[in-house]
Amino acid sequence: xxxxxxxxxxxxxxxxxxxxxxxxxxxxxxxxxxxxxxxxxxxxxxxxxxxxxxxxxxxxxxxxxxxxxxxxxxxxxxxxxxxxxxxxxxxxxxxxxxxxxxxxxxxxxxxxxxxxxxxxxxxxxxxxxxxxxxxxxxxxxxxxxxxxxxxxxxxxxxxxxxxxxxxxxxxxxxxxxxxxxxxxxxxxxxxxxxxxxxxxxxxxxxxxxxxxxxxxxxxxxxxxxxxxxxxxxxxxxxxxxxxxxxxxxxxxxxxxxxxxxxxxxxxxxxxxxxxxxxxxxxxxxxx
Amino acid sequence: xxxxxxxxxxxxxxxxxxxxxxxxxxxxxxxxxxxxxxxxxxxxxxxxxxxxxxxxxxxxxxxxxxxxxxxxxxxxxxxxxxxxxxxxxxxxxxxxxxxxxxxxxxxxxxxxxxxxxxxxxxxxxxxxxxxxxxxxxxxxxxxxxxxxxxxxxx
Ligand SMILES: Cc1cc2nc3c(=O)[nH]c(=O)nc-3n(C[C@H](O)[C@H](O)[C@H](O)COP(=O)(O)OP(=O)(O)OC[C@H]3O[C@@H](n4cnc5c(N)ncnc54)[C@H](O)[C@@H]3O)c2cc1C
Numbered sequence: 379x380x381x382x383x384x385x386x387x388x389x390x391x392x393x394x395x396x397x398x399x400x401x402x403x404x405x406x407x408x409x410x411x412x413x414x415x416x417x418x419x420x421x422x423x424x425x426x427x428x429x430x431x432x433x434x435x436x437x438x439x440x441x442x443x444x445x446x447x448x449x450x451x452x453x454x455x456x457x458x459x460x461x462x463x464x465x466x467x468x469x470x471x472x473x474x475x476x477x478x479x480x481x482x483x484x485x486x487x488x489x490x491x492x493x494x495x496x497x498x499x500x501x502x503x504x505x506x507x508x509x510x511x512x513x514x515x516x517x518x519x520x521x522x523x524x525x526x527x528x529x530x531x532x533x534x535x536x537x538x539x540x541x542x543x544x545x546x547x548x549x550x551x552x553x554x555x556x557x558x559x560x561x562x563x564x565x566x567x568x569x570x571x572x573x574x575x576x577x578x579x580x581x582x583x584x585x586x587x588x589x590x591x592x593x594x595x596x597x598x599x600x601x602x603x604x605x606x607x608x609x610x611x612x613x614x615x616x617x618x619x620x621x622x623x624x625x626x627x628x629x630x631x632x633x634x635x636x637x638x639x640x641x642x643x644x645x646x647x648x649x650x651x652x653x654x655x656x657x658x659x660x661x662x663x664x665x
Numbered sequence: 666x667x668x669x670x671x672x673x674x675x676x677x678x679x680x681x682x683x684x685x686x687x688x689x690x691x692x693x694x695x696x697x698x699x700x701x702x703x704x705x706x707x708x709x710x711x712x713x714x715x716x717x718x719x720x721x722x723x724x725x726x727x728x729x730x731x732x733x734x735x736x737x738x739x740x741x742x743x744x745x746x747x748x749x750x751x752x753x754x755x756x757x758x759x760x761x762x763x764x765x766x767x768x769x770x771x772x773x774x775x776x777x778x779x780x781x782x783x784x785x786x787x788x789x790x791x792x793x794x795x796x797x798x799x800x801x802x803x804x805x806x807x808x809x810x811x812x813x814x815x816x817x818x819x
Contacts, residue, residue, distance in 0.1 A: 379774070493804070506815065506816060507815070507816035508816075534814070536816055537816040539813065541816065562818070564811045565737060565738065565811070566737075566738045567735070567736070567737065567738065568736055568738060568764070571703075571724075571766045571767065572741075572766075573724070573727060573741050573743070574727075574739060574740050574741045575740050575741060575807055575811070576807045576810040576811060577811075578807075579803075579807055582743065582745060583743055583744065583745070597815075597816075598815040600813060600815050601810070601815050601816075604806070604810060657735050
């Protein structure tokens, strides 16, 4: 048997084995969505590195595990965070955790947003609801090298003004990083002065240099379906459209088949896909 | 504003910009430039819909009265879009309130004047109907999506 050098031990860590992390802070973004910041709770002290668009499996002991995109800045050490919509068992348990409570974290997993490919291009980011969470690390990465990109547009939709994520940051981004931010909600009372309508309708108000634009989209599938139709209508080539598919999964490493459709697994081939690789999925009603 | 100027303004609006010259002239005869401050109403539910608007700048919120829940804003209409089609459909009454949420510049077209021209020249009438049908279709699609409440659960 080959001997394993000490330094290599970490590389051989079982991908199913979680590291221990503790809750540093919980910030409620809306009534049912919160951001948790994590810090290492075990001896494993290497910096947690990830690429924008990747996700972790967060394990609440005795409850279960959930796939959750990383929503923090990949280049800001020690700020690992997830923005989580409380929908069921695991996400509710996470929402109730206090500072110092320990969870298991496996990851990072999955493919990333094409930040490098966007070099020199205009970037059109389209998010719906919690879909802004996996796109936030992409935005942070674009801001770091702002001059390397042309226009940055962010089209974002939520159910109501109270359901908007990162409200303070949304305002800052347009001022600090020259981002054209268009926010729309499905409904509102008369205090809201912004757009009302679905995200795809925002394309009416922007002009795109289609060939020089790369699009990154994340949100509920039906929203993505209509958004892609609009993006294609504007002439952005399919190979310049990227989506994050966040259908449910179990193992995150391509073993269990839970998130498999056709030859692809969301966990190991995604969650970020180039549109041509999954266009067929948007023609099927359900898998 | 001069007629020539109005033709230019109409030409720049996506709803009618590509109409043939003679049709644009028909529209000019019924068009007028208007301006609304934030908070002003362009139309009120139940009132006679004797005009409609081609929005040039700003934003109009479409409001409906939802009984005890009060007024609800269900849509905004912005630059390049059309506000109102009740001028074409009997009994020609507005079905919503339209409130300027950002200062609005628009062209208003006299509905009665336009109806008469559509009745007289069916080719022109058909052209207007085709364009409005497109607006109906995209509004219906958007409403369907809104009804799905897609952000409610993942
Ligand atoms: C790659 C990836 C990234 C994700 N990133 C995020 C994120 O950043 N933030 C976030 O809030 N959620 C994210 N999700 C969704 C998240 O994994 C689920 O919402 C979570 O696992 C639900 O766990 P639960 O135990 O709380 O709910 P459960 O008790 O398992 O389920 C509650 C309800 O939610 C439904 N549900 C569960 N998961 C999904 C899903 N993925 N899509 C649609 N409906 C679902 C169930 O069918 C059920 O109706 C991501 C999913 C994937 C695959």
